[in-house]
Amino acid sequence: MKILVTAKRVEDPESKIKVKADGSGIVQEGLKYKINPFDEIAVEEGLRLAAKHGGEVVVVSIGAKEVQEQLRHALAMGATKAVWVNHAGPLDPMSAAALLKGVIEREKPDLAILGKQSIDDDQNQTGQYLAEWLGWSQATFASKVESLESDAEKAKTPAVQVAADGKSAQVVREVDNGLTTLTVKLPAIVTTDLRLNLPRYASLPGIMKAKSKPIDELTAAALGVDATPQVEVVKLSAPPPRKAGVKVGDVQELFTKLKNEAKVI
Amino acid sequence: MSTVLIVAESQPDGHLRKATLHAVAAGKDLAQKTGASLHLAVLGENPSALAEQLKPYGAAVIHTVASPAFTHYLAESYAPAVAALASSIGADFVGAAATAQGRDLVPRVAARLKAAMASDVLAFSGSGSDLIWRRPMWAGSVIADVKLKTPVKAFTVRTTEFSAAAPGGSAAEVKAFQPPADVASSPTQFVSFNEVKSARPELTEASIVVSGGRGTKGDFKEIEALADELGAAVGASRAVCDAGWVPNDLQVGQTGKVVAPKLYIAAGISGAIQHLAGMKGSKVIVAINKDPEAPIFQVADYGIVADLFKVLPELRAAIHGSKS
Numbered sequence: 045m046k047i048l049v050t051a052k053r054v055e056d057p058e059s060k061i062k063v064k065a066d067g068s069g070i071v072q073e074g075l076k077y078k079i080n081p082f083d084e085i086a087v088e089e090g091l092r093l094a095a096k097h098g099g100e101v102v103v104v105s106i107g108a109k110e111v112q113e114q115l116r117h118a119l120a121m122g123a124t125k126a127v128w129v130n131h132a133g134p135l136d137p138m139s140a141a142a143l144l145k146g147v148i149e150r151e152k153p154d155l156a157i158l159g160k161q162s163i164d165d166d167q168n169q170t171g172q173y174l175a176e177w178l179g180w181s182q183a184t185f186a187s188k189v190e191s192l193e194s195d196a197e198k199a200k201t202p203a204v205q206v207a208a209d210g211k212s213a214q215v216v217r218e219v220d221n222g223l224t225t226l227t228v229k230l231p232a233i234v235t236t237d238l239r240l241n242l243p244r245y246a247s248l249p250g251i252m253k254a255k256s257k258p259i260d261e262l263t264a265a266a267l268g269v270d271a272t273p274q275v276e277v278v279k280l281s282a283p284p285p286r287k288a289g290v291k292v293g294d295v296q297e298l299f300t301k302l303k304n305e306a307k308v309i
Numbered sequence: 310m311s312t313v314l315i316v317a318e319s320q321p322d323g324h325l326r327k328a329t330l331h332a333v334a335a336g337k338d339l340a341q342k343t344g345a346s347l348h349l350a351v352l353g354e355n356p357s358a359l360a361e362q363l364k365p366y367g368a369a370v371i372h373t374v375a376s377p378a379f380t381h382y383l384a385e386s387y388a389p390a391v392a393a394l395a396s397s398i399g400a401d402f403v404g405a406a407a408t409a410q411g412r413d414l415v416p417r418v419a420a421r422l423k424a425a426m427a428s429d430v431l432a433f434s435g436s437g438s439d440l441i442w443r444r445p446m447w448a449g450s451v452i453a454d455v456k457l458k459t460p461v462k463a464f465t466v467r468t469t470e471f472s473a474a475a476p477g478g479s480a481a482e483v484k485a486f487q488p489p490a491d492v493a494s495s496p497t498q499f500v501s502f503n504e505v506k507s508a509r510p511e512l513t514e515a516s517i518v519v520s521g522g523r524g525t526k527g528d529f530k531e532i533e534a535l536a537d538e539l540g541a542a543v544g545a546s547r548a549v550c551d552a553g554w555v556p557n558d559l560q561v562g563q564t565g566k567v568v569a570p571k572l573y574i575a576a577g578i579s580g581a582i583q584h585l586a587g588m589k590g591s592k593v594i595v596a597i598n599k600d601p602e603a604p605i606f607q608v609a610d611y612g613i614v615a616d617l618f619k620v621l622p623e624l625r626a627a628i629h630g631s632k633s
Contacts, residue, residue, distance in 0.1 A: 057583070061450040070451065137416070138425055165446050165453075166563070167428045172384065172416035181497040182384055184413045189503075191553020214500065218557055219409040220566075221321075221511075222504040226383075229496035238547065238564060239557060274425035276456045278441065283452050286589060289610040291601075295623040298595065298613055299631075306593045306610065308517070308572040309539065309628055 045099040045210065047090040048153035049123070050144070051114040052080040053107055054164045067279040079114045082159025085236040088243040089186075090157050091122045092202035099154075100124035104147050106140060108132050112259060119254035120246035126259040127151070129267070136273035141173035146267030148178065153231060155204070155213065160185050160235040171235035181228035183215035185237040189223060192242055203240050206230070311345040314400040316391055317363060318410050319353060321502060325362050327514050328406035331468035333366050338471065339402060339433050343440065348372060349481070350394055352387055354380045360483050365476035372398070372486045379492070381499035382410055384417045390488035392421035397486070400461065404430075407465035419463035426463035427455055431470045448563040449586035468513065469569035469590050505556045512559065515542035517572045520561055520588070522546035524577015524598065524617055527554035531621040532576060538625045544568065544588075546578045562587035576617040580605030597621070
């Protein structure tokens with residue numbers, strides 16, 4: 045089966061994000077960049093499905109030439125080939141979905157797996173726009189019943205269960221009060237939640253092999269897509285800080301403060 | 310006159326989800342700022358009881374949309390109905406609470422309406438073409454003011470930022486809307502729902518939350534005992550859910566539940582930025598951690614550097630003693 049996965053380039057989630065004094069953007073000096081963690085989970089799930097059912101994993105990223113780093117990382121994890129949509133300037137979920145739709149119509153995958161959101165704009169929309177515009181099933185926030193410390197996880201079993209005839213798949217989804225299970229018709233869009241899997245590290249041989257794997261280059265114009273964003277970021281600011289708290293010496297003091305000062309118990 | 314359409318959400322048992330009342334409050338605020346009229350959409354196999362329940366909350370019109378296809382929520386059957394309703398009433402704004410359902414559904418509706426969307430909206434300001442949507446980015450490290458440039462605009466709201474709508478005023482008019490035929494041709498089928506049942510209050514609605522982190526080493530007995538003494542909900546950090554020590558739906562954080570209770574007690578939680586994003590709107594934060602350098606202390610009103618297995622039973626005894 046052919047699986048398409050995404051690899052957005054984002055700031056390292058461990059880095060401290062600061063807003064520029066004029067609110068026009070974030071301070072980029074000293075920041076490291078990575079694959080969006082949810083996309084890394086998507087790459088891993090794609091690799092597990094390809095290992096089980098045979099086939100290939102195509103990884104896509106949109107952006108200027110730096111995104112090739114994230115594509116190479118996914119190739120080093122084991123993806124078969126990469127598609128780079130060479131695009132400068134801002135994107136929003138609609139323009140990302142429009143570009144991905146163009147790529148999907150060329151690549152014709154049986155399944156596309158995306159991170160449920162990227163950890164920069166935190167919108168959580170692209171997969172849903174894409175599914176609707178393709179007229180496909182969507183299974184957002186894909187998860188699994190087994191924990192990340194289970195034997196199934198250690199055996200790198202895919203969580204998405206593709207039917208024997210290859211026409212549908214069963215996906216467990218994380219929702220507000222539990223887990224729900226859907227059967228999606230393939231091809232479909234799956235978006236990943238945190239507990240779908242633990243992504244593998246790229247091995248040294250993997251990194252070596254990735255250097256010779258193909259990266260196809262496309263552009264919005266070649267895909268016939270108008271990628272003008274419709275969400276305009278006007279201004280960024282830092283959230284209001286919490287006022288400094290106090291350390292208490294013992295439980296009795298804590299109890300007294302909660303009861304008499306904060307009056308919350 | 311322009312129209313704001315808010316999609317209501319029911320629990321699996323058919324009752325109204327409280328999150329909807331927060332979304333209704335946000336819808337009212339948006340309607341007021343844009344001179345619009347507030348409409349609600351209630352979908353279900355038989356949505357009239359839910360519509361009846363929502364009547365006193367200040368909407369002008371409640372649209373009931375009934376279909377056997379709505380027995381279980383599916384984005385592929387709900388989205389065509391909501392989009393058709395939005396078009397038929399000429400809605401300028403379509404939104405819902407940022408619950409799992411709202412996050413799944415609203416972007417699919419937006420796609421049908423070619424609407425740009427703002428997720429997890431914290432506040433609205435300005436009006437007309439200068440309407441600003443305030444929303445968090447980078448796990449709440451940054452607050453963004455954005456404009457949506459499409460004619461129809463879609464959104465989900467962070468429920469902790471809007472107090473639940475209160476009943477009062479004139480009752481809404483209830484109208485039935487006939488959904489389009491394609492709601493019944495979903496390519497996706499519902500299989501099952503494994504609900505995590507708990508006698509404790511729901512995490513996002515509780516006025517007190519007691520949360521445990523890696524410091525519990527998976528032993529939640531003291532967390533639960535204090536929660537029960539306080540009538541509180543139990544929460545957890547991501548590490549604890551990833552390890553399978555507690556159900557996933559207890560996770561507090563940017564990608565889990567966002568909570569803002571009057572008291573949040575974090576026990577054995579270091580305070581990763583993704584966790585702080587989910588609880589730093591709480592009125593009073595207590596941090597219990599053996600590590601004095603843990604980042605959780607930076608947002609705590611009251612911190613205690615000590616072993617949670619010593620602090621929690623003592624605190625519970627003090628609270629219990631003060632009651633009798």
